[in-house]
Amino acid sequence: MMHFLTQIINWINVPLNAAGKFLSIPVCSLPGWLSNTLISAVTGVVLLIIFKYTSNQKAIGRVRDNIKADMLALKLFKDSITVTLQSQGRVFKGAFQLLFHAVKPMLVMIIPVSLLLAQMGTWYQSRPLLPGEETVVTLRFNSDIEGPWPKVDIEPTTAVDVTSGPVRIFSKKEICWKIRALEGGYHRIIVQVGQRQIDKELAIGDGFMRISPERPRWHWADILLYPGEKPFGPDSVVQSISIEYPQRPSRTSGTDWWLGYFFVASLVFALIFKPFLKVRI
Numbered sequence: 001m002m003h004f005l006t007q008i009i010n011w012i013n014v015p016l017n018a019a020g021k022f023l024s025i026p027v028c029s030l031p032g033w034l035s036n037t038l039i040s041a042v043t044g045v046v047l048l049i050i051f052k053y054t055s056n057q058k059a060i061g062r063v064r065d066n067i068k069a070d071m072l073a074l075k076l077f078k079d080s081i082t083v084t085l086q087s088q089g090r091v092f093k094g095a096f097q098l099l100f101h102a103v104k105p106m107l108v109m110i111i112p113v114s115l116l117l118a119q120m121g122t123w124y125q126s127r128p129l130l131p132g133e134e135t136v137v138t139l140r141f142n143s144d145i146e147g148p149w150p151k152v153d154i155e156p157t158t159a160v161d162v163t164s165g166p167v168r169i170f171s172k173k174e175i176c177w178k179i180r181a182l183e184g185g186y187h188r189i190i191v192q193v194g195q196r197q198i199d200k201e202l203a204i205g206d207g208f209m210r211i212s213p214e215r216p217r218w219h220w221a222d223i224l225l226y227p228g229e230k231p232f233g234p235d236s237v238v239q240s241i242s243i244e245y246p247q248r249p250s251r252t253s254g255t256d257w258w259l260g261y262f263f264v265a266s267l268v269f270a271l272i273f274k275p276f277l278k279v280r281i
Contacts, residue, residue: 002219002220003234005220006218006219006220006223006231008220009220009223009224010223010231012115013223013227016115016119016227017119017227017228019119020119020122020210020227021210023039023119023120023123023210024123024208024210026038026039027123027124027208028207028208031253032124032208032250032252032253032254032258033250033252033253033261035208035253036120036124036252036253036258036261036262036265037252037265039120039262040261040262040265040266040269041265041266041269043113043116043262043266044265044266044267044268044269044270044273045269045270045273045277047109047113047266047270048270048273048274048277048279049277049279050105050108050109051102051105051109051279051281052277052278052279054104054105054108055101055102055104055105056101057279057280059097059101060098060101060280060281061280063094063097063098063101064094064098064280066090066094067090067091067094067095070087070088070090070091070094071087071091073087074087074088074091098281102281114224115224115227117259117262118224118225118226118227119227120258120262121225121259122210122211122212122227122228123208123209123210123211124208124248124253124254124255124258125211125213125248125255125256125258126211126213126245126246126247126248126255127208127209127211127245127246127247127248128203128204128205128206128209128211128245129181129202129203129204129205129245129246130181130204130205130206131181131182131183131184131204132180132181132182133180133181133246134163134178134179134180134181135178135179135181135243135244135245135246136176136177136178136179136243136244137154137165137176137177137178137179137189137200137241137242137243138174138175138176138241138242138243138244139152139174139175139176139191139193139238139240139241140172140173140174140217140238140239140240140241140242141173141174141175141237141238141239142173142217142236142237142238142239143173143239145173145237149168149175150193150194150237151192151193151194152166152175152191152192152193152194153166153191153192154166154177154179154189154190154191154192155189155190155191155192155197157187157189157190158182158183159181159182159183159185159187159189159202159204160179160180160181160182160187160189160202161179161180161182162177162178162179163178163179163180164177164178165177165178173239181202181204182204183204184204184205184206185204185205186201186202186203186204186209187201187202187203187204188200188201188202189201189202189241189243191241193237193238194237198232198238198241200215200229200241200243201215201228201229202243203245210228211228211245212226212228212229213226213242213243213244213245214226214229214240214241214242214243215229215230215231215232215240215241215242216229216231216232216240217231217232217239217240218231218232218233218234218236222240
């Protein structure tokens, strides 16, 4: 079952990666806060429409009307303990009913939202290396590897300079190198593993670039989190290759902060457009 789920996500990532490149239009041409705001606004409105047509709007309307009636009863009959307790009980019941009616649209929305966030993360989560900046490349072997490790080397290239390594960490089944970025642009690091050559994307430059911090293992969560590159197969001797990219400093479009800003901004725009689209939540 897990293998099938992993394969499905791997297939889905192929067209999504092609479509995700269109994010470069707003992301690369606008300030980070503005591009994230625009994406959040469009997403908030689209999710609002999805909520409208996947939820029981009539039932939500009835529950909300009942809650309003009970809140009014609390004000009018505040001297009556019996009426107050009954009204409060119905208000809490109505709140749980609203949560129940929200389950179906949330289940429908969680998949496309997760896929969208994975694509946005390739732009906002990290910044590319600057020329002259150093970082660490880590290759992880499959946990099932037996016997002596194959010979592993990074092929020479004009894009990077290997300053130290390889360092073998046998307890973690990892090999690490420290490299220095030389040329701006998108490059491929070629790693010779025994008789096999494998590659890893490297982004060097300034501003916003689509970044793949890890070429993932054959696992659905890793493929979902790192959609930018083809994953290693389940029988591959190499489990993953990762590059440590610097954090992007920004409260609206920087490391980790962009995610919170996205949710807040999309919620705000959904609430703004809610009366125009006549959606009851």
